[in-house]
Amino acid sequence: MPSSLLLQGPRGVGKQRLALWLAQRLLCTDSNPDIAVLGSGCGKCTACRYVAELTHPDLHWIFPRPRLKDSDPDLEQVRDDYAEATAERAAEHGLYAAPSGSEGIYVATVRSLVLRAAMTPAMGKRKVFIVGDADRMVPQEGADMAANAFLKLLEEPPADTTIILTSSEAGALLPTIRSRVVVVRVPLVRDDAVRAFVENPVVRKALDSKSKATVSERVRSAAGAPGRLLTGDTDAKATVNARRIVDAATSARPSLVHSTGLAQGSAGARGTFADTLEALVDLLGERVRDALHKKDVAAAESAANAVDAVLKAQTHADGNVSPQLITARMIRELSTILK
Numbered sequence: 360m361p362s363s364l365l366l367q368g369p370r371g372v373g374k375q376r377l378a379l380w381l382a383q384r385l386l387c388t389d390s391n392p393d394i395a396v397l398g399s400g401c402g403k404c405t406a407c408r409y410v411a412e413l414t415h416p417d418l419h420w421i422f423p424r425p426r427l428k429d430s431d432p433d434l435e436q437v438r439d440d441y442a443e444a445t446a447e448r449a450a451e452h453g454l455y456a457a458p459s460g461s462e463g464i465y466v467a468t469v470r471s472l473v474l475r476a477a478m479t480p481a482m483g484k485r486k487v488f489i490v491g492d493a494d495r496m497v498p499q500e501g502a503d504m505a506a507n508a509f510l511k512l513l514e515e516p517p518a519d520t521t522i523i524l525t526s527s528e529a530g531a532l533l534p535t536i537r538s539r540v541v542v543v544r545v546p547l548v549r550d551d552a553v554r555a556f557v558e559n560p561v562v563r564k565a566l567d568s569k570s571k572a573t574v575s576e577r578v579r580s581a582a583g584a585p586g587r588l589l590t591g592d593t594d595a596k597a598t599v600n601a602r603r604i605v606d607a608a609t610s611a612r613p614s615l616v617h618s619t620g621l622a623q624g625s626a627g628a629r630g631t632f633a634d635t636l637e638a639l640v641d642l643l644g645e646r647v648r649d650a651l652h653k654k655d656v657a658a659a660e661s662a663a664n665a666v667d668a669v670l671k672a673q674t675h676a677d678g679n680v681s682p683q684l685i686t687a688r689m690i691r692e693l694s695t696i697l698k
């Protein structure tokens with residue numbers, strides 16, 4: 360396992376949850392070699408229990424927070440703020456909504472992270488830092504020292520330190536950060552797994568307090584990213600659009616191609632279109648994995664070519680070409696590749 364990692368994937372897919380499982384595995388004190396196969400920790404040792412309760416002193420979970428009232432908070436204020444926020448997430452069984460637009464990871468937080476990384480572990484042999492929504496790190500005037508120290512930390516973490524960043528906005532992360540981490544793409548979750556998730560009594564209770572939807576409706580609106588059920592639905596729309604494009608490409612019905620192209624909206628909706636293309640990459644990536652799982656090399660290859668076609672469309676979308684035009688062209692191309 361690399362010591363600096365970036366988990367990248369759609370919002371609500373469970374990247375920070377996965378990071379917590381990895382942290383549990385890393386901090387678990389049960390040396391039974393079987394655990395290596397299972398992935399997460401033993402779940403029984405003291406370390407595992409502390410991670411599950413989010414109280415392990417060597418697990419540092421950082422995520423966007425409202426800016427503190429004090430414009431230059433000291434490390435203790437930052438620590439107290441995160442202790443409180445983490446306790447809140449623990450109390451909600453880890454079922455939290457995406458951060459609001461005004462929340463960020465401010466320089467005082469980065470400073471405290473860098474300092475803690477230099478300390479020896481409090482309880483075990485390692486310490487793990489999870490930085491959720493790492494693209495929300497806020498560059499600030501006079502924060503160069505903290506920023507540089509963080510980059511240096513990513514590049515060469517102490518031997519007993521693992522840093523796991525997560526991001527759902529591929530383009531928003533600073534290239535200086537990206538180039539220092541190993542990127543792992545986290546795919547959408549299969550519908551049967553989403554179903555198991557929404558049927559979990561704890562989850563069900565949390566969702567019932569928000570809406571009266573049925574299990575099937577929830578599985579559908581999660582569209583592979585169960586965290587969306589706790590937040591808004593913009594990403595779900597992107598995935599629905601992406602599925603439409605794949606359906607149009609594989610159905611070979613020109614009328615469908617036409618209406619899907621038009622449904623992408625005009626240049627004004629560029630942001631949404633970029634999301635759709637991102638979702639499309641995820642969806643087709645899923646096809647590659649499925650095909651490989653079934654040992655169908657030919658299908659895997661054509662799905663991989665389809666991913667390439669979408670990546671090419673992405674570069675056009677960055678230019679001044681209309682989304683309708685790109686979509687129509689892409690569907691034609693995908694239909695040749697995927698048939």
Ligand SMILES: [Zn+2]
Nearest residue numbers: 387401404407
């Ligand atoms: Zn354990």
